[in-house]
Amino acid sequence: MPKVTEEHRVARRQQIVDAARTCVGEQGFHKTTMADVIRESGLSAGAVYGYFKGKDEIVAAIADDALSSVDLLFQEMLAAEGPLTPAAALRKTLDFVVSLAERHGTDVTRIGVQAWAEALHNEVIFATASAKYRMLRGHFVDVVRRAQADGTIAADANPEYVGQVMFGLIPGFILQRLILGDVTPESYSSGLAALLDKP
């Protein structure tokens, strides 16, 4: 039992998650078999089980990744002080979602949609989704609060509720992009602008 560096372990783990993500992106959580993941990862069954207790743990790891990814944007976006209108925040988010979707070989948003469904029957993923989305929505609430400070949004509005709506626009964008294939950040943003700009 030769000892192995921590780096090695991390790299191996990532190798497995990457393989699994590829499989899940192509076939979904349930059609993906451990044999698929093992083959794609280039490791042996025993090795994979040395890093993950079982399929559930791998699925949870992928779902976690996919669910977290949008959050990254906000860390830099909100760090930059200054005015950020809700419309601008949404536009940046949509652009980021698309860039995520087109990155790598696998469309992360497809994994995300899988995760939504999975969350309804899998406690671990439910907890992750719940936490990640509460945090993400919280960022939108922050944006709303800034907008209220700016006077862009009425001061007496409930910022939580406005945050629900802003956050709530994202899943619909992802879904239409995947299933109807005809939404773009431009079309969606301009549609929102038209709704906002009351004549």
Next chain:
Amino acid sequence: MPKVTEEHRVARRQQIVDAARTCVGEQGFHKTTMADVIRESGLSAGAVYGYFKGKDEIVAAIADDALSSVDLLFQEMLAAEGPLTPAAALRKTLDFVVSLAERHGTDVTRIGVQAWAEALHNEVIFATASAKYRMLRGHFVDVVRRAQADGTIAADANPEYVGQVMFGLIPGFILQRLILGDVTPESYSSGLAALLDKP
């Protein structure tokens, strides 16, 4: 028990779909086994296979039902001539979604979310989802066109794009309701109103 009426056949079929919906609502498409559906339906394996070619066909039937359900609202809503602001249409839709979710023993929106994920890897369900959602979104586009006629929305806006946004708000509502559990038609509508009413 031969020589059975058409009604009987339809009832039996519904019995199976209902049983399957219950199972899928509780466990998801993939964890639901045919044995589950058979047990829940109270029929025998052979009987179930007399009405459906296989599991895929049952899954497609449930997904179809779930995906279609919201459309019903629009048939009456749009039939009523007269002014219908986008905000009002959305509010009515959300109320309807909640009433659907609370109807029966099974929350239809949970099936809907399953169907989104399934559509990404199942051609038949993809086609259904695509068709149903294009139609549903089309109804919102109609509402937008009326609003443009009324002057509620700028005449030079692209109604398709505005329709994308209105339709796009629904999945986010469903998802937050299921995963975060704190959105209501009231909160969501008032959040939207705050966003719309520019000071």
Next chain:
Amino acid sequence: MPKVTEEHRVARRQQIVDAARTCVGEQGFHKTTMADVIRESGLSAGAVYGYFKGKDEIVAAIADDALSSVDLLFQEMLAAEGPLTPAAALRKTLDFVVSLAERHGTDVTRIGVQAWAEALHNEVIFATASAKYRMLRGHFVDVVRRAQADGTIAADANPEYVGQVMFGLIPGFILQRLILGDVTPESYSSGLAALLDKP
């Protein structure tokens, strides 16, 4: 429960056997399902079971028919008194086999081959095959005895043994015809003649 004439019963029974023979000729005994037979016969499940106890009985009926068919020839062939050399008897038999095979829509010899296999694991069919083939072989033994009387065959030969050989040529003819497809009564007879006519 209306009474039905005996003719009607016989006709119905034949209808079922014919349907079953067609199916078995196309798919073999085991791939043929009762549903196939029921569909092909144009009757209902209940009706079929009114005439036969079950699949085994139908299979036995078909096998019986197929196994019996060659015997018919001998009844007329032997009835005609006069010299009948073994070679001539065999030739007539082969011609008859071919005519049986090409009769109707179904090749009876294919059913026969099925029956050979089935006889090895099915007591009823074994008994039938055993009886029919013993009788058929007996006819050849009669031919041999006549040939011995004529001096065509040595008087001290065991006619049973010669009968084994003559009868034994038939399955090989049937098999080569079905699987190699290149034997004819002519080729086979002339091959036998060449073997017999020692230079």
Next chain:
Amino acid sequence: MPKVTEEHRVARRQQIVDAARTCVGEQGFHKTTMADVIRESGLSAGAVYGYFKGKDEIVAAIADDALSSVDLLFQEMLAAEGPLTPAAALRKTLDFVVSLAERHGTDVTRIGVQAWAEALHNEVIFATASAKYRMLRGHFVDVVRRAQADGTIAADANPEYVGQVMFGLIPGFILQRLILGDVTPESYSSGLAALLDKP
């Protein structure tokens, strides 16, 4: 138990084929279930499916074995130069068939008869049977050609046709042995001799 030698794999495969042959010999191809083969082999379901894609492949393997077995004799018989009369070749073949039948626990000729029936509805087995029997019959044709060189058989006879007859005697021997139970290489050979030796 990883890292297994090629020998081990071959042995395991044989273990499965042997088990399957035993089952098929007792019950026939169709009554033999995978559960039977699995139980008889002493392996697990998964292990069996690691060596064969499915039941069809196992059936094909057994049929192939059974159909090939007689060919072995000819390789040594024909290797020995020198006169080999058709009658002698046939006698040797019959002896060999009987020795095959009595070898092991399973009578290979029973499997062979199954294979004949199966070939009529199974392309793979048809192809195997066709090839094996064409080759086997070819060996008899070689014997006939030698006999023509020796003057044992008329030079102007078609050796292919004589080969058909010689080969054609085997199935009839096998069948009578299995179904009538009263033929032996001795009785069959002496019957043939009586037919050949024209007074």
Next chain:
DNA sequence: AATGAATGAGCGTTCATTCAT
């Protein structure tokens, strides 16, 4: 006599996981 919907045991096969090497 005839119907055909219903039954349910049992089929062939898969796949997450283990453990001797």
Next chain:
DNA sequence: AATGAATGAACGCTCATTCAT
């Protein structure tokens, strides 16, 4: 640490047969 052959419970589905009508 790593291997991969082996496990076996559980899956989706078929089909000979029955029986209320």
